[in-house]
Amino acid sequence: MPEPEWDPYNRDCPTRAMLDRIGDRWTVLVVGALASGPLRFGQLATRVDGVSQKMLTQTLRGLERDGLVTRTVFPQIPPRVEYELTETGRTLQEPLNALEEWASAHMADVLRSRAAHDAAV
Amino acid sequence: MPEPEWDPYNRDCPTRAMLDRIGDRWTVLVVGALASGPLRFGQLATRVDGVSQKMLTQTLRGLERDGLVTRTVFPQIPPRVEYELTETGRTLQEPLNALEEWASAHMADVLRSRAAHDAAV
DNA sequence: CAGAATCCAACTGGATACTG
DNA sequence: CAGTATCCAGTTGGATTCTG
16 A cells, blocks of 8 residues: 655655644654653643743644544533643654654754854854 | 753744744745755745745745745846755654645545534524 | 845734723 | 633644755
8 A cells, every 4th residue: 555655855745744744843842741641731840941821722623633633521610721742643653762862962062063063153 | 951941832932933933834835845955946836836925035034944945046137046955854754744744644534524514593 | 156136015013992 | 619701822743835
């Protein structure tokens, strides 16, 4: 079954949009935060330091739409809403982890280079 | 040698900025395009479909500053400038490839989910 | 060819206030 | 608690023009 030939280098390819979503600063962090299991909205807000509630909501809605996250509402007062990675969402973890690890591993190099470069000016 | 404990979940951690750079829609594509070897400015502009010359320049400057890409000017008229991944830049290829592959592999699922979700509204 | 510089429309995203 | 709605300042980035 020959998958269609996705090509991110073509400006009209949907994978472009996908890279945008992945690249979204909050998406990476939210998916990462959900890696260890379901979390409530408030818990996510706490874990992902600095995210505004607007952005968190927006990010979660996007992930839900793309089938990467499920949203479960428990009908009680006060409301309780849990977010959890779907099967597909979990497959995204691996590449995202790789990214975070790369960032951690090479951050020092990058900062050094950046300092040197700026000093040279 | 215990690396400092980078934590992308902390809003003040430099890895946050790094994720921003990686997340940059053009960075992923430019690094990917350079994977197979050095390219000239114009070649990059062609490969990375849709990038404006302003964005390409900006992206390349950023990558250069971070020590991920080298910029070589050949003193001739008309000018010839080549960009090439550095050692560190090449290490970034792997995680980025993983991302592109994920996008290619799951794009169909995502589009399906998206359509279903929108239809449900 | 490879850019630098400028202008400006459009989108992003934070802060704030309100609700079921 | 988990949002929604609104306002708005700041940033992004495309188009265009000019240059060594």
